[in-house]
Amino acid sequence: MIPDPSPEDIALRDAVRRFAQAELAPKAAAFDEEGSFVGENLPSLAALGIMGLNLPEAWGGVSASAFGVVGVVEEIAGACAATASSLTAHFLASDAILLAGDAAQKERYLRRAAEGSWLGAFALTEPDAGSSPADMTTLASPSGDGIHLRGTKHFITNAGHADFIIVFARSGGEARKPAIDAYIVDKGTSGLTFGRPEPTMGIRGSHVFEIGLDCHLPASQRLGAAGSGFRTAMHVLDRGRIEVAAIALGIAEAAMAAAMNWIKERRIDGQALAERQGVQWMIADMAVEIEAARLLTYRAAALRQAEQPFTRAAAMAKLAASEMAGRTVDRALQLHGGYGYSRRLPLERLARDARILRIYEGASEIQRNIIARSLLREGQ
Numbered sequence: 001m002i003p004d005p006s007p008e009d010i011a012l013r014d015a016v017r018r019f020a021q022a023e024l025a026p027k028a029a030a031f032d033e034e035g036s037f038v039g040e041n042l043p044s045l046a047a048l049g050i051m052g053l054n055l056p057e058a059w060g061g062v063s064a065s066a067f068g069v070v071g072v073v074e075e076i077a078g079a080c081a082a083t084a085s086s087l088t089a090h091f092l093a094s095d096a097i098l099l100a101g102d103a104a105q106k107e108r109y110l111r112r113a114a115e116g117s118w119l120g121a122f123a124l125t126e127p128d129a130g131s132s133p134a135d136m137t138t139l140a141s142p143s144g145d146g147i148h149l150r151g152t153k154h155f156i157t158n159a160g161h162a163d164f165i166i167v168f169a170r171s172g173g174e175a176r177k178p179a180i181d182a183y184i185v186d187k188g189t190s191g192l193t194f195g196r197p198e199p200t201m202g203i204r205g206s207h208v209f210e211i212g213l214d215c216h217l218p219a220s221q222r223l224g225a226a227g228s229g230f231r232t233a234m235h236v237l238d239r240g241r242i243e244v245a246a247i248a249l250g251i252a253e254a255a256m257a258a259a260m261n262w263i264k265e266r267r268i269d270g271q272a273l274a275e276r277q278g279v280q281w282m283i284a285d286m287a288v289e290i291e292a293a294r295l296l297t298y299r300a301a302a303l304r305q306a307e308q309p310f311t312r313a314a315a316m317a318k319l320a321a322s323e324m325a326g327r328t329v330d331r332a333l334q335l336h337g338g339y340g341y342s343r344r345l346p347l348e349r350l351a352r353d354a355r356i357l358r359i360y361e362g363a364s365e366i367q368r369n370i371i372a373r374s375l376l377r378e379g380q
Helices: 007-034 038-047 066-079 081-100 103-115 229-265 277-305 311-335 347-358 364-378
Strands: 120-123 139-143 146-157 164-174 177-186 192-194 208-218
Touching: 007 038, 007 066, 007 081, 007 347, 038 081, 066 081, 066 229, 066 277, 081 103, 081 120, 081 146, 081 164, 081 177, 081 229, 081 347, 120 146, 146 164, 146 177, 164 208, 164 229, 177 208, 177 229, 229 277, 229 311, 229 347, 277 311, 311 347, 311 364
Parallel strands: 120 164, 139 164
Antiparallel strands: 139 146, 146 208, 164 177, 192 208
């Protein structure tokens, strides 16, 4: 069963919808066109408490429910997917500290993350190690009274703009069974370098970077117990996959709204497109797929809220919603005909924005692996 959102969840979502449509949507095309960072949107989100949406009040957050988080991300993504991507990358970083940090780390980082004065990034992916931690080459070696990080991370959202980065590194173990640790690396750390923002296809206002690491860190910057980094990463990604599903819903809903407005207004041979049976079938299919993905996403959020296992549910939600978003935007673009292909309308931007959702935070193929393995374990 999926419980109804609380009055607080509904009020929060309504407030964010009004803000997003008034403040974020009008600037989304310019961020995309210029490729400039959406950072100027983040202080306004912080003023609404959104930068700490995922954090408890004890650490400066707003203690939003899992439904509250999903609803807010959905509304922001419908207005500006790049802003939603940067925000949820920030959540990955603060979630890691929330789940694995000690009291001193939480006090130092989470309050600043919640108030929006510090932006976070989450650095797991490497040039030759996307979905397989066994292929990770970034190494954490003992050095004096601390550790030395050496390696490269790639496609890391927010990294060059971030005040702190959660970095995952090998710390020993067999070649195919490495021990993984997580470390908090502060902005300005000696030996921390960044490439230029990657020239991405979509979500161009949410910058991703390559990170170079040749850094000495005090031992106090390790996050969690020795060897616990892989577990931390997986727990964080379970949460993040629900948020990616919410981004997909927001993009799909924006495309659906554009399509509905278009088919009501566009007339061919004196007849509105909306009166044609073939068009009606297309929008019916779009609506069904959106609603199915929404139910999977909200079910995963419900399990998270109830503190029940939600790894498989999150993978299902992410897989279904990200694949659905691509199909929905493509259909909406098709309904617009040649106008949909023009950059004067938002459909081509939505199509480019939606494409990454099937890749980051675990590609669709990885989600299928997670789901299948979970089902097979149950059958043992």
